[in-house]
Amino acid sequence: MKGVAFDLDGVITDTAKFHFEAWSKLALEKFDLELPAEFESQLKGISRIESLERILAFGKLSGKYTPAQVAELADEKNTYYVAAISKLTQADILPGISQLLADLKAQQVKLSLASASKNAPMILEKLGLLTYFDAIVDPSKLKAGKPAPDIFIEAAKAVGLAPSECVGLEDASAGVAAIKAAGMVAVAIGDKEELAQADTVVSSTADLNYDLLVTSYQQAQG
Numbered sequence: 376m377k378g379v380a381f382d383l384d385g386v387i388t389d390t391a392k393f394h395f396e397a398w399s400k401l402a403l404e405k406f407d408l409e410l411p412a413e414f415e416s417q418l419k420g421i422s423r424i425e426s427l428e429r430i431l432a433f434g435k436l437s438g439k440y441t442p443a444q445v446a447e448l449a450d451e452k453n454t455y456y457v458a459a460i461s462k463l464t465q466a467d468i469l470p471g472i473s474q475l476l477a478d479l480k481a482q483q484v485k486l487s488l489a490s491a492s493k494n495a496p497m498i499l500e501k502l503g504l505l506t507y508f509d510a511i512v513d514p515s516k517l518k519a520g521k522p523a524p525d526i527f528i529e530a531a532k533a534v535g536l537a538p539s540e541c542v543g544l545e546d547a548s549a550g551v552a553a554i555k556a557a558g559m560v561a562v563a564i565g566d567k568e569e570l571a572q573a574d575t576v577v578s579s580t581a582d583l584n585y586d587l588l589v590t591s592y593q594q595a596q597g
C-alpha cells in the first residue's frame with residue numbers, strides 16, 4: 376500500500392447534514408418543496424449540479440429552469456452551505472482520522488484527496504489538515520463524477536502511483552463503486568449492506584487505523 380485516497384465528506388468530517396440543510400432551505404424557498412430525510416444519504420458523493428437535478432426531478436421540475444437559472448440556484452445553495460461550514464474547526468475532525476493521517480504520513484504513504492466537493496480545500500484548511508495531503512483532485516476538471524472511476528484514477532496519478540497500489544476510503548455507495556471501478560482496494564465506513572461492494576467495511580471512522588488498511592490491502596490483493 377503506497378497511497379491512500381480519501382473522500383472528505385463523511386470520512387474526514389461530517390458535512391452531509393450541512394449539505395442537506397442547505398438543499399432543504401433552497402428547495403423550500405424556491406420550489407416550496409420539502410425534501411425527505413432520505414435525501415441526506417442519497418446526495419452523498421453526488422456533485423452540486425447533479426444533486427440539484429435530482430431535487431428538481433423529485434419535485435417534477437426537471438427542464439423547468441434554464442442552465443443559467445440552474446447554475447444560479449446551485450450558487451445560492453453553496454452560499455448557504457459555505458455559511459454553515461464557516462465555523463468548522465479541528466474539533467470537527469471525525470474520530471480516528473487525525474491519528475490515521477499522522478501514522479500514514481510517518482509510514483511515507485502518499486495521501487490524496489478524492490472529494491467531489493469544490494469546497495474541499497477550504498474545509499481541509501479549517502480542519503488544519505491541508506498540509507497532510509500530497510495532492511487534491513480538482514473535481515471541476517473531471518469528465519464524470521462518482522460512481523465513475525475518474526476521480527480515484529486521478530487521485531493515484533497525482534501522487535505518481537497506480538490505482539492498484541492504493542486504498543480508497545469512502546462512506547458513500549457511489550464512492551465505493553468509483554474506487555472499485557478505478558481498480559483500488561476499497562475500505563468503507565458505514566452500513567455493511569449498503570456498502571457491500573467494498574473490500575472492508577467498518578461502522579465508524581474510529582475503527583480505522585494504519586494496520587487495518589494494510590491488512591485490507593494485502594487481503595484484497597491476494
Ligand code: G6P
Pocket residue numbers: 384394418419420421422423426453490491492493494495
Ligand atoms: C461531496 C458531498 C456531496 C456534495 C459534493 C459537492 O461529494 O458528499 O453531497 O454535493 O461533495 O460539494 P460542493 O461543496 O462542491 O457543493
Ligand code: MG
Pocket residue numbers: 382383384385386419420545546547550
Ligand atoms: Mg462522502
